[in-house]
Amino acid sequence: MALSRVSSSSPSILLKPLSSYLSLRRRSVSSSSTDPLTVETSLPFTAHRCDEPSRAVETSAAELLSFFRDMALMRRMEIAADSLYKAKLIRGFCHLYDGQEAVAVGMEAAITRKDCIITAYRDHCTFLSRGGTLLEVFAELMGRRDGCSKGKGGSMHFYRKEGGFYGGHGIVGAQVPLGCGLAFAQKYCKDENVTFSLYGDGAANQGQLFEALNISALWDLPSILVCENNHYGMGTAEWRAAKSPAYYKRGDYVPGLKVDGMDALAVKQACKFAKEFALKNGPIILEMDTYRYHGHSMSDPGSTYRTRDEISGVRQERDPIERVRKLLLSHEISTEKELKDTEKEVRKEVDEAIAKAKESQMPDPSDLFKNVYVKGLGVEARGADRKEVIATLP
Amino acid sequence: MSTKFGRLVSLVCKRGFSISTSVQKGASEQGVKSLNLCSAINQALQIALDSDPRSYVFGEDVSFGGVFRCTAGLADQFGKKRVFNTPLCEQGIVGFGIGLAAMGNRAIAEIQFADYIFPAFDQIVNEAAKFRYRSGNQFNCGGLTIRTPYGAVGHGGHYHSQSPEAFFCHVPGIKVVIPRSPRQAKGLLLSCIRDPNPIVFFEPKWLYRLAVEEVPEDDYMLPLSEAEVIREGSDITLVGWGAQLSIMKEACLDAEKEGISCELIDLKTLIPWDKETVEASVNKTGRLLVSHEAPITGGFGAEVSASIVERCFSRLEAPVARVCGLDTPFPLVFEPFYMPTKNKILDAIKSTVKY
Numbered sequence: 200m201a202l203s204r205v206s207s208s209s210p211s212i213l214l215k216p217l218s219s220y221l222s223l224r225r226r227s228v229s230s231s232s233t234d235p236l237t238v239e240t241s242l243p244f245t246a247h248r249c250d251e252p253s254r255a256v257e258t259s260a261a262e263l264l265s266f267f268r269d270m271a272l273m274r275r276m277e278i279a280a281d282s283l284y285k286a287k288l289i290r291g292f293c294h295l296y297d298g299q300e301a302v303a304v305g306m307e308a309a310i311t312r313k314d315c316i317i318t319a320y321r322d323h324c325t326f327l328s329r330g331g332t333l334l335e336v337f338a339e340l341m342g343r344r345d346g347c348s349k350g351k352g353g354s355m356h357f358y359r360k361e362g363g364f365y366g367g368h369g370i371v372g373a374q375v376p377l378g379c380g381l382a383f384a385q386k387y388c389k390d391e392n393v394t395f396s397l398y399g400d401g402a403a404n405q406g407q408l409f410e411a412l413n414i415s416a417l418w419d420l421p422s423i424l425v426c427e428n429n430h431y432g433m434g435t436a437e438w439r440a441a442k443s444p445a446y447y448k449r450g451d452y453v454p455g456l457k458v459d460g461m462d463a464l465a466v467k468q469a470c471k472f473a474k475e476f477a478l479k480n481g482p483i484i485l486e487m488d489t490y491r492y493h494g495h496s497m498s499d500p501g502s503t504y505r506t507r508d509e510i511s512g513v514r515q516e517r518d519p520i521e522r523v524r525k526l527l528l529s530h531e532i533s534t535e536k537e538l539k540d541t542e543k544e545v546r547k548e549v550d551e552a553i554a555k556a557k558e559s560q561m562p563d564p565s566d567l568f569k570n571v572y573v574k575g576l577g578v579e580a581r582g583a584d585r586k587e588v589i590a591t592l593p
Numbered sequence: 594m595s596t597k598f599g600r601l602v603s604l605v606c607k608r609g610f611s612i613s614t615s616v617q618k619g620a621s622e623q624g625v626k627s628l629n630l631c632s633a634i635n636q637a638l639q640i641a642l643d644s645d646p647r648s649y650v651f652g653e654d655v656s657f658g659g660v661f662r663c664t665a666g667l668a669d670q671f672g673k674k675r676v677f678n679t680p681l682c683e684q685g686i687v688g689f690g691i692g693l694a695a696m697g698n699r700a701i702a703e704i705q706f707a708d709y710i711f712p713a714f715d716q717i718v719n720e721a722a723k724f725r726y727r728s729g730n731q732f733n734c735g736g737l738t739i740r741t742p743y744g745a746v747g748h749g750g751h752y753h754s755q756s757p758e759a760f761f762c763h764v765p766g767i768k769v770v771i772p773r774s775p776r777q778a779k780g781l782l783l784s785c786i787r788d789p790n791p792i793v794f795f796e797p798k799w800l801y802r803l804a805v806e807e808v809p810e811d812d813y814m815l816p817l818s819e820a821e822v823i824r825e826g827s828d829i830t831l832v833g834w835g836a837q838l839s840i841m842k843e844a845c846l847d848a849e850k851e852g853i854s855c856e857l858i859d860l861k862t863l864i865p866w867d868k869e870t871v872e873a874s875v876n877k878t879g880r881l882l883v884s885h886e887a888p889i890t891g892g893f894g895a896e897v898s899a900s901i902v903e904r905c906f907s908r909l910e911a912p913v914a915r916v917c918g919l920d921t922p923f924p925l926v927f928e929p930f931y932m933p934t935k936n937k938i939l940d941a942i943k944s945t946v947k948y
Contacts, residue, residue, distance in 0.1 A: 353925040355751075370712070504657065580930045
């Protein structure tokens with residue numbers, strides 16, 4: 200699957216499974232099959248102060264299908280969010296994840312919901328991968344009552360406690376030290392769970408990150424720092440902002456692994472490896488080499504600091520969904536039509552969720568005063584217009 | 594090179610880290626031009642860079658023009674050594690600025706949103722503000738100006754809407770300045786850049802495109818720590834700053850229709866602030882209302898209120914009114930409830946006058 204990088208090899212050869220691992224008969228595979236299937240990652244892992252995991256990733260037809268469906272759903276959801284934002288149904292700041300979907304699905308496939316994930320503001324898809332629903336996503340985006348944060352957070356503040364998803368943080372890099380605290384609590388309970396703290400290549404230059412690294416290493420915390428390197432911190436290319444863009448090595452004394460973040464299977468393998476590693480040895484950095492198709496946020500067209508050719512090149516050669524589509528086809532797990540049908544279903548699901556979210560009520564005005572402290576403050580207010588009801592205290 | 598140096602020397606001689614600069618008001622020989630607040634800031638930065646070769650503009654994405662386009666074109670004009678991008682590291686940006694200023698330069702740092710200034714809070718409070726004091730005046734970072742957009746934009750949510758000015762007003766050693774309009778923004782920003790003290794300059798981002806007025810094209814400065822009576826009246830004094838003044842102005846007009854004459858004062862500099870102008874006004878009207886977007890508790894309105902009660906206690910005919918943001922985090926969908934709107938101000942004016 201090294202479609203772009205290993206141009207001398209024919210993709211079709213690379214896409215074929217390693218025969219030694221292949222334990223299924225062609226075309227007899229039912230699409231729900233969970234029989235093991237082994238696929239080699241397109242690119243090797245690059246390790247810093249640790250051994251790299253095997254490139255042969257165990258998967259199954261069912262898992263590949265679920266990857267395809269989940270990523271197609273995420274992609275469609277983000278594109279719908281873009282339209283809703285332009286229609287002014289979503290207000291506030293909104294950062295889209297399309298292009299980076301493989302990181303969310305690959306990570307989820309390697310861990311359990313008892314493991315924690317904490318991320319920054321590009322959080323819609325991670326929320327979905329942790330078991331959130333489309334209705335919760337769109338309702339939250341539009342500030343409605345049925346949203347995952349009851350409509351009070353908006354795009355940047357998605358949370359899902361039962362899925363071990365700690366959000367949804369607005370300030371660049373600020374979530375990483377929080378992840379250390381989560382990991383310490385996990386270590387203290389001896390429950391063999393880990394925390395994945397996600398941050399971008401922009402955040403990698405924040406001082407807090409190095410404080411978090413030191414704490415994690417000093418106390419051997421089961422803390423996995425995941426740098427989602429999409430190569431641009433807002434409008435600044437990584438090389439303009441970082442002396443060393445080898446983010447997996449930036450922990451110095453903390454081991455690291457560079458991963459092809461456009462390959463869901465590579466992400467899964469790396470996360471599985473990292474979890475085992477962290478439980479035994481303490482922190483590790485995973486650098487996911489990925490790409491966002493959209494601009495940094497909705498106010499950034501995303502085309503002033505990079506070329507359209509670069510974006511379309513990634514779409515053609517490294518797209519995470521197309522990669523899985525090719526695997527499904529080459530292994531004859533699905534036909535093109537079946538995959539197209541899946542995409543149609545996904546589109547319908549998204550449209551239905553949006554319709555339902557639009558029907559959801561705005562939060563009650565008294566909600567403005569809730570959750571500031573455990574109890575209300577004894578304040579009240581009315582809206583800009585005298586006609587609006589005076590909000591009453593909870 | 595030598596001519597450039599000569600020019601520098603003459604400029605430094607003329608302005609020094611000037612306290613005694615001429616303040617021009619009104620149109621100059623070069624005329625005026627209709628500008629929005631964003632362009633006025635851009636012009637001020639352009640003049641600052643042009644008039645002093647030892648001035649630098651830096652921050653996240655500024656060489657591309659910044660997210661609000663306030664620094665557009667500056668990197669092309671002055672080169673990437675004087676107008677440059679930093680990594681995303683607010684604490685580093687301000688600390689770097691302090692060092693740069695300590696070597697006698699004018700460091701003009703941008704923090705992309707005032708909401709992001711908190712990682713740099715330590716540098717501002719503990720390093721910048723106290724550098725002169727604790728070194729017995731051997732060192733200072735007076736050339737440092739931190740520009741940062743603040744306030745509501747209608748839909749900014751929790752982390753793109755806050756007004757954190759009051760935190761900085763608790764720190765002796767720095768100045769806090771907030772302009773209300775394009776003309777003010779240009780003149781005040783140039784004063785801040787050339788003032789020999791570190792300054793946090795909050796820009797009302799709501800007004801970047803919205804506020805348009807005639808702005809003199811030449812190099813002019815407006816005095817710091819001088820409030821301005823922008824509307825004269827006799828029944829009540831209203832004090833505000835930044836974007837809130839336009840809301841207060843509307844309330845004044847509505848109050849006038851009901852026969853109440855309001856005096857409106859723009860504080861402009863929050864610390865050290867011009868108590869005398871406010872005191873004189875309240876001694877005339879006998880009533881005071883303060884309004885700001887930041888939450889009411891511990892807001893700078895509390896300081897204005899307390900100081901005026903101390904100075905004008907026997908003259909006050911009603912309790913000081915504060916119409917401010919609510920004591921909640923800045924909300925997403927409930928922004929209209931949170932904001933100190935015109936009607937809220939009007940009601941407070943009426944109840945204060947009728948007290």
